[in-house]
Structure formats: C-alpha cells, structure tokens
Amino acid sequence: MIKARVTVTLKNGVLDPQGKAIEGALGALGFDGIGQVRQGKVFDLQIETGDKAKAEADLKAMCEKLLANTVIENYSISFA
Amino acid sequence: MRIASNIGLIAWNCALAASETASNCMSFKRRRQGLNRTMKSAVVQLPGLNRDRDMIAALTKISGKAPVTVWQTETELPDVDLIVIPGGFSYGDYLRCGAIAARMPVMQAIKAKAEQGVKVLGVCNGFQILVEAGLLPGALMRNASLKFVCREVKLEVVNADTDFTRAYAKGQIIRSPVAHHDGNYFADSETLKSIEGNGQVVFRYAEGTNPNGSMGDIAGVMNKAGNVLGMMPHPENLIEAAHGGSDGRGIFASALEVIAA
Numbered sequence: 367m368i369k370a371r372v373t374v375t376l377k378n379g380v381l382d383p384q385g386k387a388i389e390g391a392l393g394a395l396g397f398d399g400i401g402q403v404r405q406g407k408v409f410d411l412q413i414e415t416g417d418k419a420k421a422e423a424d425l426k427a428m429c430e431k432l433l434a435n436t437v438i439e440n441y442s443i444s445f446a
Numbered sequence: 447m448r449i450a451s452n453i454g455l456i457a458w459n460c461a462l463a464a465s466e467t468a469s470n471c472m473s474f475k476r477r478r479q480g481l482n483r484t485m486k487s488a489v490v491q492l493p494g495l496n497r498d499r500d501m502i503a504a505l506t507k508i509s510g511k512a513p514v515t516v517w518q519t520e521t522e523l524p525d526v527d528l529i530v531i532p533g534g535f536s537y538g539d540y541l542r543c544g545a546i547a548a549r550m551p552v553m554q555a556i557k558a559k560a561e562q563g564v565k566v567l568g569v570c571n572g573f574q575i576l577v578e579a580g581l582l583p584g585a586l587m588r589n590a591s592l593k594f595v596c597r598e599v600k601l602e603v604v605n606a607d608t609d610f611t612r613a614y615a616k617g618q619i620i621r622s623p624v625a626h627h628d629g630n631y632f633a634d635s636e637t638l639k640s641i642e643g644n645g646q647v648v649f650r651y652a653e654g655t656n657p658n659g660s661m662g663d664i665a666g667v668m669n670k671a672g673n674v675l676g677m678m679p680h681p682e683n684l685i686e687a688a689h690g691g692s693d694g695r696g697i698f699a700s701a702l703e704v705i706a707a
Contacts, residue, residue, distance in 0.1 A: 380632060383590050383659070432549060435542055435578065437585040438632060 369446035375406035485702040487513040487528040495534030504682035518550040533570030544574030573676030584633035590659025599655035613696030620693040622679035629678035631660035
C-alpha cells in the first residue's frame with residue numbers, strides 16, 4: 367500500500383479572502399510580522415498498489431479531474 | 447427569500463422592439479420552428495439541489511408545459527430545447543461548490559447536448575456546476591465578504607443579443623434576487639479579456655450592487671457558441687406579481703421562445 371499526500375493551493379494572483387481573514391485574525395491575536403496567509407487543502411490517500419509510478423500517474427489524473435480546479439489551483443503530490 | 451418591497455416593475459417585454467433584430471451571430475440555427483411549437487425543457491436534479499421546484503414552477507408558468515426532470519445518473523437526455531441546472535447545494539458544497547456534481551454521469555450527457563447546440567442554463571449552484579464541468583470559463587470563489595448573501599441586486603443586461611436575453615434591451619437594468627456563498631467570479635486576465643471581447647459577459651451587477659466581489663462585476667457568463675449561460679442571480683424567483691416583480695421572466699421567455707424572436 368502506498369500512502370500519498372496531495373496538497374492543493376491557490377495559484378498566485380488568485381484572491382484568497384479566507385486567507386486574508388485568517389491573516390487578520392492572527393494579527394488580532396498578537397502575531398506580528400505575518401506577510402501573507404494563503405489557505406489550501408490537504409488530501410491523504412491510501413492506494414492499494416505496490417507500483418509507485420502507477421500510483422503517481424493515477425494521483426495526477428485525480429488532481430486534474432477532481433481534487434484541484436486547475437483554473438484557480440495548483441497541486442503537488444508527495445509520498446510518505 | 448426576501449423580496450424587496452418596492453414594486454418597480456420593469457416590464458420585461460418593453461425591450462422587444464429593440465432586440466428583435468436578434469442577429470444570428472450568437473445563436474445557432476435553433477429558431478427553426480418559430481413560435482408555434484411549445485418549447486420543451488428539462489430540469490436536472492442532484493442530491494442537495496433545492497431550487498429545482500422553483501425552477502420547475504417558473505418553466506411551467508412561462509412555457510405552459512412542465513419540464514421533464516432528469517436525475518444525475520441519467521446518461522441520455524430527452525429531446526428538449528432547454529436544459530436547466532437549478533440552484534442549491536449539490537453534494538453539500540463539499541470539495542468545491544459544484545465540483546462533485548460536475549463529475550456525475552448526467553453532465554457528460556449535458557456536454558454532448560450542449561455541443562449539439564441545445565440551450566443550457568445554470569443558475570447559482572447550476573452556474574458553479576457548469577464552470578466546474580468546463581462548459582463555461584472561469585471559476586466561482588468564496589464571496590469577498592466571506593458571508594452568505596441573500597438579497598436583491600440590480601443587473602445590467604450587457605448582451606441582449608443572445609438566446610437568453612432577447613426579451614431585454616442592451617443596457618437595461620433589471621432586478622434579481624441572489625442567494626449564495628460562492629459567487630465571486632474569477633478568470634485569469636487572458637480569459638477575462640476574451641470573454642469581454644466576445645460578448646460572453648451577459649449580466650453585470652449594476653449600480654454598486656456587486657454582492658460578492660466578482661471581477662468586472664460579472665454576474666452571468668455564456669460560452670463562446672452562445673448556447674450555455676450561467677448566472678449567480680435567481681431569475682426564477684422574480685417572474686410574477688406574487689414575487690413582487692417579473693424582471694426575471696424575460697430570460698425564460700427568451701430561451702423558450704415564448705416571445706416574438
């Protein structure tokens with residue numbers, strides 16, 4: 367079994383109102399010097415295969431088809 | 447649903463004369479049978495959509511014929527002139543609004559119909575589903591205010607030369623309710639330039655009523671071929687006197703060709 371993590375983040379230049387709100391809230395808690403906060407998503411997947419290359423290809427397809435909206439988001443794949 | 451109390455009835459048909467020249471540039475050869483045939487419509491149903499009944503009522507009242515309902519697992523669609531994806535919260539808005547619905551079998555069937563030139567209208571969550579399915583450009587993001595907005599806005603009819611807006615005049619301001627959390631339209635600068643240039647921006651929030659931070663105040667966008675329209679506002683909730691106005695009626699009247707085209 368392969369354990370993988372997919373991280374989806376907003377592309378540069380895409381407004382992230384949630385990140386902005388979190389940034390403001392952190393500032394209000396007294397955390398100074400925060401340049402920017404961008405919110406993203408993390409998916410942990412367990413894939414029943416021993417073939418890492420196939421798993422990676424499948425994960426890429428999953429990102430393209432569903433996990434990320436490539437109009438506004440980037441994704442990256444890592445293995446545990 | 448809050449409907450504003452001012453009954454500023456802007457007659458949707460006052461624009462008929464101005465738009466009756468509806469040229470063929472944006473429309474397919476779909477006006478074939480003229481006015482004598484009752485146009486048929488279908489309403490798509492998915493778990494979590496909740497504006498389907500309002501949409502069915504609007505289509506029935508305006509066309510005189512109840513729409514066919516289509517469940518998400520359908521792979522073949524009935525022969526209709528207009529397919530409507532109504533609003534709501536399909537799949538609980540999980541992952542991204544409309545993301546999961548956009549991958550259901552019925553969407554493949556809708557894509558195929560759209561390619562044949564059948565009209566497709568997505569309202570609110572329906573709009574989100576259409577952009578997630580790649581049938582319309584751009585993306586709909588969380589409202590800039592981070593708040594769910596439920597209120598009435600003003601819309602400018604930017605393009606009245608479409609199969610969905612023929613009943614209006616270019617530049618006409620109409621009233622429409624909105625109710626959404628993720629209606630903040632985004633497209634990269636190249637896409638934005640191209641949709642503006644092609645006349646694909648059909649509605650804009652007018653008079654400072656942009657409720658969600660949408661780029662260019664964009665409220666409704668269509669595809670390049672002109673037969674797929676998505677919009678965040680709910681025209682189906684402003685179609686008769688009991689709603690306090692009928693400004694939204696023209697969209698259905700245009701699409702269902704119940705007005706002189």
